[in-house]
Amino acid sequence: MAEAEKKPGLLSRLKRSFADMKGEVKKVVWPSRKQIINNTAIVIAFTVVSAILVGGLDMILTTLVDLVLRNVH
Numbered sequence: 137m138a139e140a141e142k143k144p145g146l147l148s149r150l151k152r153s154f155a156d157m158k159g160e161v162k163k164v165v166w167p168s169r170k171q172i173i174n175n176t177a178i179v180i181a182f183t184v185v186s187a188i189l190v191g192g193l194d195m196i197l198t199t200l201v202d203l204v205l206r207n208v209h
Contacts, residue, residue, distance in 0.1 A: 167175070
């Protein structure tokens, strides 16, 4: 019978995992401050435009429902 390979212990596996994570973080290309500010501005603008559109649609639909319900009674 072949000997079973010994599995590494929990501590050595954790050390290896953290070493791998550290290596991956070093490979990350972080955005510049200018890119972060630009992307943040785009997200805020899109959020504001979306809120205005959803609010406007809500007002229109609320008005239509009110008109329909008034005519029913």
